[in-house]
Amino acid sequence: VDLDEVSMTARTAVIAALTGLVTWQPAEGQSPGDARNSIVIVTGAQATLPIPTLMEGAAANLANMEIADQLFLRLAGLGPTLLTAGDRNFVPLLASSWTRRDSVTLVFDLNPRARWHDGVPVTARDVVFTMERARNRSITPRLADLLKHITGVTAEGERRVVFHFSHPYAEQLYDATFHVAPIPAHLLDTIPPEVLSRSAFAAQPVGNGPYRWVRAVPGQFIELRRNDDFFLGKPKIERVIVRAAADPDARMNLMLSGEADAMDNIPPPRDNIRRIAAEPSLRTIPVPSPTIGYLLFNQRDRRDRERPHPILSDVRVRRAIGLALDRRLLVRVIFGSYGEVPYGPASPILWIRHGAPVPARQNLPEARRLLAAAGWRDTDGDGTLDREGHPLALTMSLPNTSAIRKQMSVLIQEQLRGIGVRVDLQQYEFPVWNERRTAGDFDLDFVSLSQDPSPTGLTQSWTCNGGNNVARYCDPRVDSLIDQAMLSQGDPAQHWHTVLRQIEADAPAVFLYAPTYVYAVNRRFRNVSLNPVSSWLQLREWSVAPASSTPSR
């Protein structure tokens, strides 16, 4: 082998490769019309089991729910106000109408044109079959818990379904329609529930929604194709690709390179929103988020859960910490104009936040007064308050996976130093953080929570026996007020506001931020509407602008 010959060959190869690179185009095999009428959505995780009644445990995630919403239709959908109480603010989907027989009985009439993707009509039997599975605690414990107030579901003929409830309450229609969409009894009644997740149906689900399942390429994408016979109107976009990229940088790159048309929740830092907005083919759309971030105070001693917390069991200290923080500044620094300070534990998608009081502003004199009243003074002049020889020192636990919380925790630490409260930050790997918080091993826990559209979810964290009440906060008045709000008829907003006011007065946490998500969507799409509960729910109404309908790449 002559080195010069090798060198020449290598040079030729490099030149050929470079020529190949600069002439690279998207692969042939996609017809222009097909690509024009398609949308590529990039998300953080790939759906693995997008089938109602199977989305339990690890499968109860947003990725599965959003794909399931394209495949399976609910009886009714939440209206634009996202009001979950009462019977009026819902839009008909599988059910064309509903009536109330009495305060504990709801009757749904199914749309006679509704069909499964295999052409079989959707019947009352499908709804009864689904609800039987969903209410079976041994099959679907999560759903069964959500549907615990439904005592029975019966069919009256082919098209009528009757729901029976244990007692009158405001969210009966929400419970009957939101948590689970019907699945096809004619395809599933012979498959035992315990093997359904490994069945052919799970690999190739048959739904009744606007889009039908085509394929899943593991770790890469899921492809759906429009249901031409969809009874509520043929979707205008023919093909939907939901592409998974766990890394935020990869998602950004796919958007900015034109390889994706839409992205949910542009990831931090805030500069990413500017980068998307600067791209002429893309636009940004703010959407209310279900997220709320707060600093949770442990009410019990982290070393002995039977004893009250030596510092934080005093409401004056908790209130002082809340008043010492300039929450508006924190939100502005981290989220810019895409966030706000919440009043109580109410995220932007919760309807109860409308009409709620304005959150308190920073008030350092009052914070200092409260601490002094609680006996905390800086006796040794080291800048940290102390009482009976013990410094006012707390630890703040947070997961190291959250860029927002990591950034904000440093600012909080600095602001609290200003009133003599020393905070040590403890960042943990997510599972470790989760394990410690569940065990109550923290002083301050920096939580970011995703809420359901229903305020009844508040019971999980803010009632004495709430399953997620890791801080052991307990105020029987709040429990009672929540019960009243849930049972109230008519407009229960006032009841819920009373709940929020009482929680704010107890100060079990400092409610720090309620962000607005910012989505990115290619400008060639028209009639774009994004749903705060399930981002792409209204995709069937989107269309492609004829003049600028070629893909950006």
Added chain:
Amino acid sequence: VSGWVLRRALQAVVTFLVALAILFVLMRAAPGDPLLRLGGDRPISPREIAVLRARYGLDQPVGTQLRSFVGGLIHGDLGVSIEYGRPVTALLAERLPATLLLGGSVLLLNFTVGLWLGVRQAVRRGRREDRWLTTLSLAGYAMPSFWLGLVLAWLVGIHWRLLPAAGMQDPLLSSDAGWATRAADVLGHLVLPVLTLSVVSIAATMRHQRSAMLEVLRLPYILTARAKGLPERAVTWRHAWRNALFPVITLFGLWLPILVSGSVFVEAVFAWPGLGSLAAGAVGSRDYPLLMGTSLLVAALVVASGFATDVAYGLLDPRVRLA
């Protein structure tokens, strides 16, 4: 020879079993309960957690769990992933091809271009080309692959739009596209991640190959070969290069598992659907069965590559077999 290979193989099996036991125990000893996060924002009850713990066998003592795992392993069963609810072997089988394609391409590039450039540098020692290549290789070696990946994705994928910025295939490609079209599509997606991983590895190989060649080129038998009037290419490639391969074989043994397990960041930046990203997700969710599956695969590769290196040494240098 066969006895020596058999002994080495036996050692490899024992090493693998020890690695298995250590991995299994360490994983269970690490903090973070895989079941606590399953309820998401709506926590699951202690009763449900107990049911799930029994389902995944996590309620058993670690020794019993290990015995059960080894029993499954013998039958090719690595258990069911907590996160995906599917058999771990199926998940590994889905992701392995992407990893092998990426890692294999990097290795191929590494041990062709890297070796060739290293040899070229050695035979041109001290000349301008050697100095330039030394500078370039040091720069490449010092370049963090996570930074390089981001820069390449931005420059080539976004700014110039020459190549796909992420993914392994164009999802809009019709399912009835021909194999050549599909291959070209995958190749286009492969370029940037391979380039990112190759820069560092080629630089390392070049440095090792250069110094190994320089060592050999100084030896008396090379002088003898030249004195016999052999052409320079024969001296270089037939006489010197073969003996300068030993350190590089070691390097190959080290690179193989690193490319499978160590490309986590590059897989993430380029949304490459390989084992690295699967393993990273399993760590984050404490998905013990999946974590064990990916770790064992890497352990097997480490052991296998070590074994292959030993055998290659033995074949190239009989003295090794006697050692």
